[in-house]
Amino acid sequence: MTTAAGATLLKSVGAIERDVKLLAEGETEIGSEELARVHERLFAKHGVRYLNCEGGETILRALHTAKLLDEVFVTFSDVEIEEGQHEGVLRIFDFEKEGAELVAEGRINPESGYTFRRWRFNEH
Known part of the structure; x- marks a missing residue:
């Protein structure tokens, strides 16, 4: 999962050619709404119920706000x-x-x- 800006960067360094699956939400920032949308997409398309996510305070707060933590x-x-x-x-x-x-x-x-x-x- 990344932002639209992050997806552009990852594509420019060969992510697609390496078969990296990108889920982009938000233009330059990922907040609780974007996290909720990605979680819904992962469940709907792939049956994913639980994720292991590494990150700092910003992502932790966003997950908590989205009630995904x-x-x-x-x-x-x-x-x-x-x-x-x-x-x-x-x-x-x-x-x-x-x-x-x-x-x-x-x-x-x-x-x-x-x-x-x-x-x-x-x-x-």
Whole structure:
């Protein structure tokens, strides 16, 4: 899935020749309405019910707004950044306040600086 602008770029570098299937929605941005339309198209044409989507805060918020978000897997690090020293820092929304349930949490070992969390928004 990409925007019309993204599809043009991907076609220019041989995506069609490589048999990449493109679903384009929106001219230059993908929001919740575009995501909902693509989800409907994927189900109608291909029977797709569930998607694994990787992305940042923008796509996460759009999926949540479109009511397409079932689960989120998040990796937390013990490294903190000084937000004032970086432009454009985005924070994800508070999953618990939005009705999500923490269903799993773990580390690869006790000394690891990474915590893995799985949040559920909707039951399947």
